Structure formats: structure tokens, C-alpha cells
Amino acid sequence: MTIRITYNTLLSLKGLMLSVLYKTAPLTRVTLLSIWLLCRLISKPLWHLAQRANDRDHPLVFEKIKRISSWYFEAAQLKKAMPVGISLLHKKITHLKSEVQTDPMTGLYNRCGLKLAVAALREAQQPFAIIAMDIDHFIKINDTWGHDMGDEVIKRLGQLIQSCSRESDISCRSGGEEFLLLLPAADRVAFLAIAERLRTQAAAEHVSGIKDITLSLGIAFYHPRQDKSENVFKLADKALYLAKYGGRNRTVMLEQ
Numbered sequence: 064m065t066i067r068i069t070y071n072t073l074l075s076l077k078g079l080m081l082s083v084l085y086k087t088a089p090l091t092r093v094t095l096l097s098i099w100l101l102c103r104l105i106s107k108p109l110w111h112l113a114q115r116a117n118d119r120d121h122p123l124v125f126e127k128i129k130r131i132s133s134w135y136f137e138a139a140q141l142k143k144a145m146p147v148g149i150s151l152l153h154k155k156i157t158h159l160k161s162e163v164q165t166d167p168m169t170g171l172y173n174r175c176g177l178k179l180a181v182a183a184l185r186e187a188q189q190p191f192a193i194i195a196m197d198i199d200h201f202i203k204i205n206d207t208w209g210h211d212m213g214d215e216v217i218k219r220l221g222q223l224i225q226s227c228s229r230e231s232d233i234s235c236r237s238g239g240e241e242f243l244l245l246l247p248a249a250d251r252v253a254f255l256a257i258a259e260r261l262r263t264q265a266a267a268e269h270v271s272g273i274k275d276i277t278l279s280l281g282i283a284f285y286h287p288r289q290d291k292s293e294n295v296f297k298l299a300d301k302a303l304y305l306a307k308y309g310g311r312n313r314t315v316m317l318e319q
């Protein structure tokens with residue numbers, strides 16, 4: 064008897080449950096849809112910010128971040144912090160790049176920086192002159208005045224080269240007491256004049272009492288349609304060698 068009552072009660076409850084489920088199905092669907100929409104709305108700014116973080120090297124990244132609508136507090140905070148983080152990263156990368164490409168003693172390009180600059184000039188099909196320079200008898204300066212004073216002479220010549228060059232020129236310390244100056248343009252007479260100015264100004268230098276600092280210089284020209292840049296660097300080296308061999312403190316210009 065008791066068993067039949069329980070069974071009958073449960074049977075009616077089951078029907079009731081099914082009817083409740085059936086009747087609330089549209090509401091459940093609306094609720095689930097609302098939750099899905101809300102989740103999408105919350106995740107949308109985060110998703111856009113994550114995308115911008117991925118293409119942080121894009122030149123318009125800051126503009127794109129500005130356009131993201133961050134409608135709630137946390138996303139707005141994230142949006143505010145992201146440009147700061149990205150510009151810090153950009154600064155660090157630029158700094159690292161410039162450290163890798165720069166000679167720490169003179170602030171001129173090192174060989175790595177020079178390689179990149181030459182690649183850019185070649186890509187732009189830009190003719191340029193190479194002035195290769197080397198301090199004469201530098202070993203004597205080191206031996207007489209000491210290595211630290213030798214360093215001072217190298218620094219001073221670095222400054223001199225920079226002061227004699229324009230912004231578009233590429234100045235490089237290519238080795239111990241060797242320098243290269245690349246002059247993009249095609250006026251050969253002007254290059255010779257610049258080389259001679261460097262030579263005479265170096266000879267007039269007095270670095271903490273050290274006189275007679277002389278330079279030997281070799282010039283060659285690169286023309287993108289005719290030359291391989293490696294050959295022109297070798298030619299400038301050959302011209303420098305001839306200047307040394309010819310008695311130093313002089314400029315020699317060679318053509319292919």
C-alpha cells in the first residue's frame with residue numbers, strides 16, 4: 064500500500080518536472096544566450112588588446128589601442144598600461160640595437176652597424192664614396208704616451224670625423240685605429256676635399272700634448288650599377304696601403 068502511494072506521487076512529480084522544464088526552456092535559452100553575450104562583451108576588449116600585443120611592432124599600434132573600446136574598469140586599466148609597456152619595450156630594443164651597432168669608445172658605427180648601413184645604401188641604389196683612414200705609427204703613440212692616451216687620441220679622431228661629416232654620412236670605427244667614412248653622393252671632387260680636410264685637421268690636433276697625429280687616407284667609389292661593394296672596400300684599403308707606402312700623412316684615390 065505504502066509503495067503504491069510513493070510510486071503514484073513520484074509519477075505525478077515526474078510529470079510536473081517535465082512540464083516545468085518544458086515551460087522554462089525558452090527562459091533557460093534566453094539566460095544561456097545572455098551569459099554567452101555577456102562573456103563575449105567582457106572578453107572582446109581583452110581579445111583586441113591581446114591582438115595588439117601580438118602586433119606591437121606595427122607602426123600604428125598606439126592608434127589601434129586607442130580605438131579599442133574598454134567599457135569596464137579592468138580592461139580600461141589594461142588599455143592604459145599597454146602603450147606604456149610597448150613603448151618601454153621599443154625603447155629597450157632600440158637601445159640594444161644601437162649598442163650592438165655602435166663602437167663604445169667613439170660612438171661611431173662598428174662593423175655590424177656599417178654592414179647594415181651598406182645594405183641600406185645598396186638597396187636604395189645609392190652611389191657612395193668610401194674614405195678609409197688609419198692613424199700613422201699609432202704604436203709609437205701607445206709606446207710613448209701609454210695606452211690610455213692612445214685611447215684618447217682614438218676618441219678625439221672619432222669626434223673629428225663626426226664633426227667633418229653630414230647627417231647622411233656613415234662614420235665607423237672599423238678596427239683599432241682604423242676608421243671608415245661613407246659619403247652617399249657622387250661628387251668625387253668634394254670627397255677628396257673632405258678627406259684632405261680630415262687629414263689636415265688631424266695633423267693640427269694636440270691631444271693632451273700629443274702632437275704629430277697624422278692620418279693616411281684611401282678613397283674609392285661605389286656605383287651600384289657597376290660595382291660590387293666588397294671590391295670597392297678592398298680598393299679603398301688598397302688606396303690606404305698606397306698612402307702608407309707613399310710616406311703616410313697623405314690621401315690616395317683609386318678608381319676601378
Ligand SMILES: Nc1nc2c(ncn2[C@@H]2O[C@H](COP(=O)(O)OP(=O)(O)OP(=O)(O)O)[C@@H](O)[C@H]2O)c(=O)[nH]1
Nearest residue numbers: 197198199200201202203205210211213214239240
Ligand atoms: N690605445 C689603443 N691602442 C690600440 C687600440 N686598438 C689597437 N691599438 C694599437 O694600435 C697599434 C696599431 O699598430 P700597427 O698596426 O702596427 O700600426 P701603426 O703603428 O699605426 O703603423 P702604421 O699603420 O703602419 O702607420 C697596435 O699597437 C695596437 O695595439 C685601442 O683601442 N686603443
